[in-house]
Amino acid sequence: MAARYDFASDNVAGAMPEAIEALIAANQGFASGYGTDHVSRRAADLIRALLDVDAEVRFVASGTAANSLVLAALAAPHEAVICHDDSHIATDETGAPGFFGSGVGLVTLPGASGRIDPAALARTLAEPEVSYRQSPAAISLTNTTEYGALYSEAGAAALLGAAKERGLKAHLDGARLANAAAGGFPLRRLAGMGFDVVIMGGTKAGSTPSEAIVLVDRTLARRFDARMKHAGQLVSKGRYVAAPWIGMLETGAWQTRAAHANAMARKLAARMPFPILHPVESNAVFVEMDEPTLQRLYAQGWQVYRFLDGSVRFMCSWATTDEAVEALAAALKQVA
Amino acid sequence: MAARYDFASDNVAGAMPEAIEALIAANQGFASGYGTDHVSRRAADLIRALLDVDAEVRFVASGTAANSLVLAALAAPHEAVICHDDSHIATDETGAPGFFGSGVGLVTLPGASGRIDPAALARTLAEPEVSYRQSPAAISLTNTTEYGALYSEAGAAALLGAAKERGLKAHLDGARLANAAAGGFPLRRLAGMGFDVVIMGGTKAGSTPSEAIVLVDRTLARRFDARMKHAGQLVSKGRYVAAPWIGMLETGAWQTRAAHANAMARKLAARMPFPILHPVESNAVFVEMDEPTLQRLYAQGWQVYRFLDGSVRFMCSWATTDEAVEALAAALKQVA
Amino acid sequence: MAARYDFASDNVAGAMPEAIEALIAANQGFASGYGTDHVSRRAADLIRALLDVDAEVRFVASGTAANSLVLAALAAPHEAVICHDDSHIATDETGAPGFFGSGVGLVTLPGASGRIDPAALARTLAEPEVSYRQSPAAISLTNTTEYGALYSEAGAAALLGAAKERGLKAHLDGARLANAAAGGFPLRRLAGMGFDVVIMGGTKAGSTPSEAIVLVDRTLARRFDARMKHAGQLVSKGRYVAAPWIGMLETGAWQTRAAHANAMARKLAARMPFPILHPVESNAVFVEMDEPTLQRLYAQGWQVYRFLDGSVRFMCSWATTDEAVEALAAALKQVA
C-alpha cells in the first residue's frame, strides 16, 4: 500500500499553480542580484499593500531562518524571547534561535491550544531582573498556533500590550498566517496590534520555499541585507524566492487557498470518530487516539504525527481534496 | 539606455530550461519533507555518479551558506581555515564563516590569479602553534578561482597533500565547478585529490538557487541534517532545491552550458581591446581599464564590476549570447 | 541591623588562609604567561595526584566559564547536553552554555533533590533522533547537587553507563566537589565512573576565584589553550588563578574545610525548626518556610534565598562558625 502523506503536514504538498507560474514568469532575462531585482520589489509592494503597512520586506527560503534572523535582531545574546512552550521556535527548529542569536534564551510559557496564557505572561513580566538569568527582550506569538488555534486581534493585542509596557519587542511567527487570515485574523491590523516584525509564511500556504520577513519597525532594516548575507540567507538569484508571492498575492490565492485548507479541516472534523482536542479554527485537526489505533492507521499507509501534547495531528493544505478527506474518514472509521 | 547586466556576474542570468523543467516536474503530488523526498534522493544519486564517489549529498539555496556550514564542521571556533586572500569566503560573504563557525578564523594567503601560492602555504604550515593565534584545521580551494583561473589536478593535489600531511581537512568551493569541469578539471578525481567536502555550484551554472554539499568524508554526515536545521538551512520542501540538478545532470547541461559560457569568454577575450590580466581559463575576462574609460562604459549601460585587484571583470554565463558579446565588443572598442 | 550574608551562599565567604598564603607565595619574581608557569604546573600535579588520573588541567576564574568551555568541546552547536532541570548550567548561568556552544541545547530532566532520575534518562536516550531536535551528545552531572544531595559512586556510574552506551560524553560540574568528597564521594574513582571532564570547584570551597578544568579525556586537550584564549579565559598571569590550589591541596584544607562546612550544615539541621526538604548530605539545608516567616527573617538581617523549588536555602561554608549557627538557630526559633 502506497504511503499517503496528504495529512502529515502542510509542507508535504507541492506548490500551487499560481506560485509556479509566477516563478516561471520571473525566469526572463537578466536581473540584479541579492534581492535588489524587480521581482523582489514587486513582491514586497504587494505585501505592503496587503498588510497596509510601510514596512521593509525580505524573502528567505526557510521559516526557521526567518524567525531566527529577526529574533537575533530583537534580543541580545544575554537576553531572552518569550514564547509558548510548544512554539515552533522552541520545539521544532533544532535550537536555531540560539544559533542565530549566539545563545539567546527562550522563556517558554504555557497556554491552552498554543496560545500564551495572559496570566503566565504577567507573572513572567513581573519577575525581577537578575544577572544570572536571561531577561526577556521580545515576545513571539504564533498565529495560527501550533495547535491550529487562532489568536483574535484582541487576544494578540492584549499580550503585546503587556509586553510592550515592559519595553519588549514583538514578533509574529506567521508560518500559517494565511490560515489565520482566512480564519478572520485582520492582516491590516498587524502593525496596530504592536508587531515589530511579521514572518509571513509562503511555504505552508502553497509556495515553493519562501517566507517573507516584514520589518514593520523599519529601523530594524538598517544593514539587514548584511545580516542576512552574514547568516547565509541572502541568495544571489533572489527573484526566485520572491516570485511566488506575486502569483499568490495578485490572484488572492494565498488567502483563498488557505480558506480551502481550513474548510477541509472543518470537513474532516465533522467526520472525525475520535475526540477532538483543540478548537478547529484553521487547517488542523488534533485528536485523541491510542497507540494501537494509530498503528492500524499507519498500516493503512496514512502518515500522520503524534504531536507534542500526545494528540494525533491531521493537517490539511491547499492541495487537500474532498476525495482525500473521504478516504481518510473511511480509514479512520475502520480503525476506530 | 537600458542597463545591461549580462556581463555583471554569472548570477544575474536566469535559470536554464533544463533546471526549470525539472523543477516543474518535481511539483507533483505530496512528498516527505526536509530533504527526505524522492527528488532529493534522485539528485543526490546523479551527483554521486557524476563525481564517482560514495558521498552524502545535501542541497541548500545559498553558496555562502554551503561553504560556511561545512567549514564550521571542519574547523573549531578557535581554529582557522586557510584560503586565498581574495577568496569568496574571505571577501564576499560578510563574515559568514565566522558566524557559522562562532568566530572561526581565516588565514588568507597570496597567489597569482586566485590560486594559493604553494610556498606561502608551506610557510604557514610550518609556523609553530601558539595559544594566541588560531591554528589552521582546514584548507579551502576555489575552482575555478575568483579570477577565472583553473587549478589543475596536480596543482590542487599538491596543495592538499601538503595540508593533509599536517592533519588539515580540505574544502572545495566549487561555485563555478561546472566551468572548471568544462575547462578540464576532472570531476571523478575530486576524492583522489583529497577533498573532504565539495560544494558544487548550481546557481552560477544556471540553476534556480541551489548548491550541492557533497560530503566525501561521510563521517561528516553524522547529524548533518540537524546541523543544517540549526543553521536555518534545511527547508521543508526540499524537493524544490534539489530538483534543478536532475534536469541539469540528466541532460549534461550543467557541464555543456558551462562549456558555452567558457567559450563566450574566450570569444570576448579575442575581441578585447584592453590588456587581459588573468588567464582566460573559464567564463571570466579580467582587464586593465582606467576609471574614465569604465565610466564611459557605464554610460552606455553596461554593468560590470571593478574587482578586488583593481581589474575590471566581465563574466559570461550559460545565457550569454553571441550577439551580446558582439554588442559588448563594439562598446568596448568605442570607449577604448 | 547589619545584613548577615553568612548563609546566603558559599561564595559570599572570603578565601581561606591556605589559599591566600599560596597566592602570596606565588607572587615572587617573573614567570612565563598563559598558564605555562611553574605555579600552574605544580597545582596541576597536585590535582592529578589527588584524583589519581593522568589528566590535563587548566584553571579559570569562573565556574560558569569552566562548565561552558568544556560543554562546547563535548557537544556541537546542533547537539544537546543532558542535565538536571535545576542544574546550575540550566538555571543560573544566563545561558552561558548556549553562548560558548553557539546555541548548543540543553535537555533538562527531573529527579529528586537535583539527582537525575534514571528512568527519565532512559526515556530520553531511547528517543529517536530527528533533524528538528538537538540530540544529546553529552551528559552533565552536578555533585553535590543544587539541593545539597550527594550522588553515590554507583548512582553516578549507572547514569554515565547508560549515557556512554549511546556514545555520549560525560561532564561533572564539581563546583562543590570538595563537599561531595568530604561526604564520601571517592575522588580517585572519577575516571572509573566515566567522567571525561571534571570541573573541580575552588571558589565555593574557599579559594579566591578559581576552578580547575580536569580533562580526563586527554584528547580534549588538543588546542585547548587556544580554545580558552578565544573565549577570553586564558589570563596572562595564570599563576594567580592556579596558586590557591597549591595551598588548599598541600595542606588538605580543600577537603577538610569542606568537611567543616558539611558539619556546620548538619548542626544547623539539627537545630532547624522548619521541615527539611532535601537530604542534608553536604553544606546546605533546604527548608519549607512561608513568605511571612521569611520576611521576618529578612527583617532580622539574615540574607538567604528562596530557591527554584520554592524551598528556602541555608548554605554553610569553610567560614561558617559555631556562633553563626547558634545565632541563626536562635533567629529561626524566634521567627518560627
Add this chain to the structure above:
Amino acid sequence: MAARYDFASDNVAGAMPEAIEALIAANQGFASGYGTDHVSRRAADLIRALLDVDAEVRFVASGTAANSLVLAALAAPHEAVICHDDSHIATDETGAPGFFGSGVGLVTLPGASGRIDPAALARTLAEPEVSYRQSPAAISLTNTTEYGALYSEAGAAALLGAAKERGLKAHLDGARLANAAAGGFPLRRLAGMGFDVVIMGGTKAGSTPSEAIVLVDRTLARRFDARMKHAGQLVSKGRYVAAPWIGMLETGAWQTRAAHANAMARKLAARMPFPILHPVESNAVFVEMDEPTLQRLYAQGWQVYRFLDGSVRFMCSWATTDEAVEALAAALKQVA
C-alpha cells in the same frame, strides 16, 4: 643559565605590593556576590574619580575578554570594528572578538608604530556600504600602541572625530593605559576625546589579573552584568578582581609605577647597541636584530620576542630593576 623573563613582556612580572595588600585587605568577612560588593564599589569610585567621568565600571580577569565583551556590545555580528593591522584584538587574541561577537568582523588599517593612519581611516570610512561586506560600527584604538608609541590627545580625538561623524562608536584598548598616562596622555579627557568604552589595564600595570571596563556611554550598562555572566565573565567572588585597584589607585602606584617602567625603557634605549625602530614613548624598546644575534641572546638566557613587524621587543614593567637593565645592556653589547 637560568632563563630571564624580565623583558619578555610586562605580564611576566608579579603583582606590585600595593595590589597584593589591597587584595589581602579585601579578604575580610562576607560579601555579596557578582560584583555587587563594597570592594567593587570602592574600586569603581576610584576609577570614576581618576577619569573624571560618571561611568559604569566592571572588572574582569582578562584583557582579551574585556575587549571582546565591549566590542560585541558596540558592533553587531554582521558589522565590523576598525582597528590597527597589528592591534592586539587582531593579532593576539585567537579570534576572541569573533567569538564574543558571533563572527563580528575586523577591518584592519596600517599606520606607523601601531597608530592608525588617518588617511587610511578616511578611505575606509568613505567606502560605500554593500551587503557582502561587514561595514564598520566601531573603531578601536590602543594606547599605548602595540609598538609602545603614544597617541596624543589630538591624534586620538582626530581619529575618533572622523569615525563618529559616520556614526561609529569608539573603544580604547588601554591594556597599557597606565604607561600612556605616565607618558602624558590625559586620563581626564577620555570622554572628551569621544571614547564610549575604555578598557583600563590592571594586569600589565602590576595587578593580579584584572582589567576595568569603563562604560563611559552608560546606556551600554543596561543588562551588562547579564552580558558578562552569559560570557563567563562575572565571577562570584568579584571583590578579588576589583580589590587590587583600590591599592593601586589610592596610592597612585598604578601611574607612578608605570612611570618607572617608562623610565626603565628610556634607560635601556640609551644603552641600546641596535637600531631602535619605534619611538620609545612608554615601556617598550623595539630594535632591529638579525636572527643569529637573537639566538646568541637567547643562549644567554634572555627571553624576548620577535614581533609582528620583524623587530625584537624588550618590555619593561613596574618590576624592572636598574640591575636588570644593566645586565641586559651588557648582554646586548656582548652579542652585538
